[in-house]
Amino acid sequence: MASDSDLKYMSGFGNEFASEDSRCPGALPEGQNNPQKCAYGLYAEQLSGTAFTAPREENQRSWLYRIRPSVLHEPFVKTERGNLTHDWDSVEPNPNQLRWHPFDIPQEKTDFVQGLSTVCGAGDPKCRSGVAVYIYVCNTSMGDKCFYSSDGDFLIVPQLGGLSITTEFGRMKVDPNEICVIQRGMRFNVAVTGDTRGYMLEVFNDHFVLPNLGPIGANGLANPRDFLTPTAWYEDRDVEQYTVISKYHGHLFSAKQKHSPFDVVAWHGNYAPYKYDLSKFMVINAVAYDHADPSIFTVLTCPSLKPGTAVADFVIFPPRWSVQEHTFRPPYYHRNCMSEFMGLIYGAYEAKEEGFRPGGASLHSLMTPHGPDAECFEKASSAELKAEKIATGTMAFMFESSYSMAVTEWGNQNKVDPNYSHCWQTLQKHFNSSWKPNGDGKQQKTFTF
Structure with missing residues (x-):
């Protein structure tokens, strides 16, 4: 299970980070150029979060030094996607205010991916434009499975129960009142200890950043130093069958391989998952x-x-x-x-x-x-x-x-509150055409509740 010792401060969006598992000192290459052969017999692999030619201040990528390259898997085949969809046209539009009661935790064993349901959204991941909102409900760890999205970045908001998340970059424990962001292409596994529920937002266009502060000045809202990103951690584990699940064009595909995907011994760059404690918001x-x-x-x-x-x-x-x-x-x-x-x-x-x-x-x-x-x-x-x-x-x-x-x-069809609009129906008319201001120009009270 991950702890705060598995994390480090980001100290600012866009900064370069370098991390290596303490079991393999020197796994990160020194100098600007990689050697012909990586230390410890590792493979070098780049994960790009932006176009190669994106401006320097926007460019995001990380180099991963891993035991096996991620290409080492069998072909992807389409798999059951459950309640996950980006079909926004199969239901008639509804402009009404909508409210949902708390979503049910399943009785049968359900892991994070199996427990994903799309509530609403818009756009098309094929065009890199749009958003999707999900509810996740689960009670079982993913085991020898990992998940990643080719469509967009995930922002995960736990509500009930914590998530122990293993990524290619390291491990994070994300509890209620914390959030995490796992960006496009990053493989991750979710372990839970019981009934778990939360919300997830996916953006297809680009990445999350801190908002500009404008007249607020240099300080306030979420401070960059309070964001944490994992330190490198690897497992060198062969298995009979490990399943890699890819979300692509709103569908799910799975591929088999015979080793853990979390075999990154060291990494450096500025494209990495991160978490944030909401209690630190200014x-x-x-x-x-x-x-x-x-x-x-x-x-x-x-x-x-x-x-x-x-x-x-x-x-x-x-x-x-x-x-x-x-x-x-x-x-x-x-x-x-x-x-x-x-x-x-x-x-x-x-x-x-x-x-x-x-x-x-x-x-x-x-x-x-x-x-x-x-x-x-x-x-x-x-x-x-x-x-x-x-x-x-x-x-x-x-x-x-x-x-x-x-x-x-x-x-x-799930947990919709049919009486939501009732909460406004008892609003009263208080208009008084004979209202006059007080001598000081302030409103004169002419009604009470």
Whole structure:
């Protein structure tokens, strides 16, 4: 099982890293050129995350020094993909607000890949454009199997139970309230110790980066030094049959080989998996008036070609102080040019304390109105405006995308809350045409709750 000793600080996106298993000192070549023969009889293999000719500041690749090259496997054959799909057109569009109750853990033995179900998404991985949102539920380790995506980068958000993830770069233990990113082409295995559930976002276009801070300045939000990437760890293990599962064009393919794929003794580069502890997020919030836009809570973003518009943002709503004056503090009512998929890791989300539960989800599609429920609105409109700690013991998050996401057949048939819209139906009309401002220009209260 991986521990923090198996990880090292990234100390900044885009930086070069070098790591070798302590059992094989000198496995990393010295100098700029590789020798004719690698140390310890290893093979050199490059994993490229960007085009060779991408600008230097955007170029991502790593060199892996491994016992056997990854090409050593039998041909891929198509395999059962279960509830995993990128068919966005088989179900009629639905612009309504959607909410899902917590997704069930299967009774039968189910590993991470078998427990993947596509909830919604848009685009086409063949064109390297789009996103997909998944729920994973599992109770069994993958054993002698590994998984990778040729389609995009995975952002994994555990909600129930931790994941012990072995990658070609090393090992990571990812618990609830942590996230990890495993990028395109990286092979990984997931081990669990019991019932496990969580959320996963895949982006087809590009990679996640830290958002620009703009007027915030040099500090705040997610700090680069808090991201961890694995240290090299290898196993030299021959097996009767090891299965490599590839996600390609939204389908699954499997290939057999007779050795563990996690035989990388050393690696260097800037293309590697990483994890982040959400409790380390530095919240920036308003201290005078008006509710800040949720973009102020962005942890990671995958930018589109249009400046300021994301393929996908990963946004969190952590515990924080609410201290604004003369304003409505909960999230405002909203119609948006983005799709908003929300999940709850633990606790009670302040704008939906009833019905939105850990392990469940909601989707507010492009231009579909949403906002706090009636109970939240009435309570907040009458509350004393004093400094208040909110979201204590809570961690909600949002996958926000500029794509108009469609819900899959599985998403429409599993754990959908048919009564979600009821939470707004008791909102009252408070309009008073005879309202007059007070002498000081402030609003005169003419109604109570």
